[in-house]
Amino acid sequence: MKTGSEYLESIKSLHPRIFLGGRQVGLLEDPTTLTVVRANARVYDLARDPRYEETMSCTLPGGRRVSRCLYPPRSPRDLEKRAEMAVLTSQMLGTCNYRCVGQDALTALAGTTWEMDRDLGTDYHRRLINHLTWLQDNDLAVSGALTDPKGDRGKRPGQQEDPDVYVHIKEKSADGIVVRGAKVSQSGAIGAHETLVIPTMGMRPGEEGFAVAFAVPNGAPGLTYIAQYTPFTAERQLAPDTKYLGNPLYGQRETCIMVFDDVFIPYDHVFMCGETQYTGRLVGRFAKTHRMNCGGACKTGFADLVIGAAAQMAEYTGIQKVPHIIEKITDMIRISETCHACTVAAALKGREEPAGAGYYLPDDVFGNVAKLTVADGFWDIMKWAGDIGGGMAVTMPSELELENPETGEYVRKFMKAAAPAELRLRMAKFLQNWCAGLHGAGTWHGAGSPQAQKMVLYALTDLDAKKKLARDLAGIVD
Ligand SMILES: Cc1cc2nc3c(=O)[nH]c(=O)nc-3n(C[C@H](O)[C@H](O)[C@H](O)COP(=O)(O)OP(=O)(O)OC[C@H]3O[C@@H](n4cnc5c(N)ncnc54)[C@H](O)[C@@H]3O)c2cc1C
Structure with missing residues (x-):
């Protein structure tokens, strides 16, 4: 598993297109985006700390230890440890463990892709497990994206004036799909190595284009992050020293809008593609x-x-x-x-x-x-x-x-x-x-x-x- 410093090193090669307060900022340069990076680094360090390793990591059947953030629970005891991890990281950070939503999306996908492969003869579970193994091998930070902008809440996705208010498949080709739309309130997506995207709600027949789940790497072409901006953002920008701020190191729970402007996703990273009956x-x-x-x-x-x-x-x-x-x-x-x-x-x-x-x-x-x-x-x-x-x-x-x-x-x-x-x-x-x-x-x-x-x-x-x-x-x- 990575240390906090190794995580910091690893994200130097990421180039997310982030906008905050009306201008483009660098992930490692802005005082607010840095709070996300610092929180992630601390979560990595907690997993390597002998006092917390039982809570923050777990052992795979072969004996290898992996981050609990990349482990779908396999028993009630695992679930209890997962919840304990959430208590611990909140106590230590006073903000999100930004790998939390991604872990829960992974858990939901693990069972559902297994079920789809069993019922439909698809290949989603094998793809997911291959991908998960790669995530575990490299101990990557994964955020989780469900919440679509949703437009008029009284209308179904297909009835919206603008279909982009729900992430959807724009095109399919021999190699993959092109997705369009946005996800809002995305905790820590800017500092994650990748984001796991799943639908925001159950879809009905006729809404196949919105029944899509996939993994997208940070900084993929066509992906833009528009960060939240609050009085706390302004305060951090102005503060001569973070020690004068309420949560000096880790700040607020930082989210963003993730805009998918025709982002290509290869099939290896697609875990649902039109199966509306499994979205609920x-x-x-x-x-x-x-x-x-x-x-x-x-x-x-x-x-x-x-x-x-x-x-x-x-x-x-x-x-x-x-x-x-x-x-x-x-x-x-x-x-x-x-x-x-x-x-x-x-x-x-x-x-x-x-x-x-x-x-x-x-x-x-x-x-x-x-x-x-x-x-x-x-x-x-x-x-x-x-x-x-x-x-x-x-x-x-x-x-x-x-x-x-x-x-x-x-x-x-x-x-x-x-x-x-x-x-x-x-x-x-x-x-x-x-x-x-x-x-x-x-x-x-x-x-x-x-x-x-x-x-x-x-x-x-x-x-x-x-x-x-x-x-x-x-x-x-x-
Ligand atoms: C700090 C924070 C972090 C978050 N992090 C993440 C994240 O990492 N990933 C992610 O995917 N999401 C994240 N979310 C999003 C969160 O899941 C949503 O805010 C939540 O699901 C509500 O959706 P909304 O914000 O669009 O609210 P709205 O849909 O605008 O809800 C407003 C009100 O309308 C009501 N309402 C909405 N639709 C209907 C309807 N059809 N019928 C009746 N009533 C309705 C709601 O009950 C509520 O009372 C985060 C949110 C917060 C606040």
């Missing part, structure tokens, strides 16, 4: 695993950081023993651990799917409940953190004032509490990153907007069985 299963399998990992486990790691920051601020302010503060911190822990417990339950109740394929997926009910719990719960956790941190988390001056001879003494004097101003300002800025930042909406929509999970949860629940239980005990004879 593919997306459903992705959702099962991603809701446990990104929806539940990852946010437990983030919550650990927010809870830690709130408890630290309480000490700095001198309120750590006050009953209502203890109660609020306890409530934050309750929410986070409920979500954590749901992810562990989803993993341990995981099942082989499809039967006989050898690949495992988490339990759907517990995975969806994990994501739903955190979607609401994360706002609550941030609410209590904002309460405990005080108004300072949003009204604080810049830490640079401490170095200003005209204001430094004032800020030291008036921002001091039970701890010096320096510590309070630094931790308040960390809290600002969460409570007044992008993570609320990010947690809500990442791994799918909550309405999707509610629909699944309702559909999965056997209400007739529950009604019968109630009737039986109430003495109502059928």
Whole structure:
């Protein structure tokens, strides 16, 4: 497996066409794109760290160790370790493990291509496994792309005014396909060696052109990355030193729009090409695993950081023993651990799917409940953190004032509490990153907007069985 430095070396040969804030930037030159690169490098280093290797890597049947980011789970224990990896990387980065979506897309594709080959006599699974072996051999970073721009949400892909709002096959030739369209909100795609692309939803007969899955290398001709731009991007561009930023090294969860302007994909890298009847299963399998990992486990790691920051601020302010503060911190822990417990339950109740394929997926009910719990719960956790941190988390001056001879003494004097101003300002800025930042909406929509999970949860629940239980005990004879 690669070290962080080897990853850094390996991406020097990539030349993604990235636009950020209205101009083209170099992956290794812009302060925001560098946060993605740094986060990836840290994930590589974590896998080589003896303290974390059990979580971050796994052993193949031949005895070779590979990154867990490139390993479709083969048992409930693997699923549990996968979820643990999400907790750990969130704790260590305070942003995405940008290889997370790619790993979950790989898991969904592993079972679905196996099923297609069995049912249809296609060659997709062999291609995928060949490709996976190459990814593992070279320990490459893979991001995952599902979310199409989708245009008018009330219309099907084929009914859209512009068909490009869903990635689709424009042409087929003897060697491969040409794809067109875009994927939005793509976490860390700019710093990945390649992206695994799958449909955003189940397709119907007549929508064959949209039923496409493939791997595309970073910087492929016709591929453009348009990066997200937020106040945090501007702040990082202006900051004289990253130490003044809330998450100095790894920053925000950075995404981009990936534009596919007639990108050629050779057949070796195509894993679905028109089989609409398998798209729903593919997306459903992705959702099962991603809701446990990104929806539940990852946010437990983030919550650990927010809870830690709130408890630290309480000490700095001198309120750590006050009953209502203890109660609020306890409530934050309750929410986070409920979500954590749901992810562990989803993993341990995981099942082989499809039967006989050898690949495992988490339990759907517990995975969806994990994501739903955190979607609401994360706002609550941030609410209590904002309460405990005080108004300072949003009204604080810049830490640079401490170095200003005209204001430094004032800020030291008036921002001091039970701890010096320096510590309070630094931790308040960390809290600002969460409570007044992008993570609320990010947690809500990442791994799918909550309405999707509610629909699944309702559909999965056997209400007739529950009604019968109630009737039986109430003495109502059928
Ligand atoms: C921080 C972050 C990171 C992400 N990373 C990735 C990534 O790496 N890869 C990736 O593929 N995606 C990624 N996503 C995208 C994520 O999966 C989507 O944001 C999510 O699926 C919602 O889609 P949308 O943003 O298009 O929302 P919209 O579709 O615009 O949803 C807005 C609202 O409309 C509702 N709605 C939409 N369509 C319908 C409908 N047909 N019927 C009823 N209600 C509807 C939704 O429930 C929601 O309430 C990321 C998102 C975030 C926020």
